[in-house]
Amino acid sequence: MPSRRDLTLVAADVGLKAPKKKAPPPRTRMTGKERREQLLDVGRSLFAEKGYEGTSVEEIASRAGVSKPVVYEHFGGKEGLYAVVVDREVSRMLGTVTEGLSGGTARELLEQAAMALLSYVENDSDGFRILVRDSPVASASGTFASLISDIAGQVEHILGREFKTRGFDPQLAPMYSQMLVGMVALTGQWWLDAQKPDREVVAAHLVNLAWNGLSGMEARPRLSSDKRDRT
Amino acid sequence: MPSRRDLTLVAADVGLKAPKKKAPPPRTRMTGKERREQLLDVGRSLFAEKGYEGTSVEEIASRAGVSKPVVYEHFGGKEGLYAVVVDREVSRMLGTVTEGLSGGTARELLEQAAMALLSYVENDSDGFRILVRDSPVASASGTFASLISDIAGQVEHILGREFKTRGFDPQLAPMYSQMLVGMVALTGQWWLDAQKPDREVVAAHLVNLAWNGLSGMEARPRLSSDKRDRT
């Protein structure tokens, strides 16, 4: 038996790789941390593309240029990896949004939130896709609650406060949170597909509907932070 | 047709034990049509509960009190069954909504649509759950488009017309469709979970936000068709 394993490193990249879109993995040796991050990246991308169940551990490993046990070494399994990916993505999204809020009037806050959220969608579209999809077992087990629905729960508090000062029943905040989040979420998905209008334009229209309602909609809405003239 | 069939029919309706989880299979013999309908019912319920991939053909068959090949006989496979279930559900939903529209002002149409949609959610919650979930391979293949997003496309036309008469750019109709549909869809999901307010109340608030916007919201909105006093 030839024990010169380093040759396999050379031979590997020409290898009989999986179907189509495959780049020759350089088969590098990384530190634990590096590999872990890389696996998270690869996993995020694949989960976004094919969903949790549609993604196999083997594919993740192969895309990362390693073999399955490496994944199990780091995350204990598919669900472990997924959990970390989702957790990171949730906080990344919430971070992006809360960071984007600089205060001001309610209307301004709304605009800022819309812009921040669309930024997240644009910059981290894979993450957004994952959040929008239903979770692996969560949706199967017992009550039906998507990740976004959970996230909408986070909005309750902000909205609840605003409701109170405006004299509305704060008990209704959850419901309105769902409405607003649903509005943004589906629009975000649609926007990802047909990337037609710029982020600012989408945000302006989003705010237009949410703030003015159908009855008071402006034909060419603009964000208050925006100086340009747009459709 | 006078027949001993009747006996099996009597036994058959015992087989329509949709609500509960498991029961000893009564092992009835049905006609092709009956079995087909039953399988569709069972399939709908299971797909709603566990999603497409989470549901096995075996489980469908067993829940219907038959063996697997029966399913293949009728639908050619899991995907075939799913396709029929989805197709029926889409048209059932669209039917419910369009039926609920009796015309009038834009505002009235909106109210009617909201009420009709919530009726659908209430009466056919399994179907709604399926529509809200992502499709089997559709989401995996190429571009990302959920069923609801497709449905939102149907709304474009109605909205487009309204936009034209109101002097808005009808090119923007798709975007606003997504917003409105997303709003209703997520609210519907949330409502299924915590069945808190009555349908009329949810509809009233839905219309409140969609029509008046956050800036002009009423604290205790009512549908114009509603005579009662509500929160």
Added chain:
DNA sequence: GCCGTAGGTTACGCTCGCGTAGGTAGCAGC
């Protein structure tokens, strides 16, 4: 009463994908 057919069954083959056992290559540090 016989028999065709609709409705159904049991029993398999096969693939995919999860998770694991057990071994190998390089890079410390003494």
Added chain:
DNA sequence: GCTGCTACCTACGCGAGCGTAACCTACGGC
């Protein structure tokens, strides 16, 4: 140069689940 640790590998066990082949059975027509 041996020891040992970290990163990584090949190779398998195994169950779930799709789909099929082949056989069974009761009912209703003639």
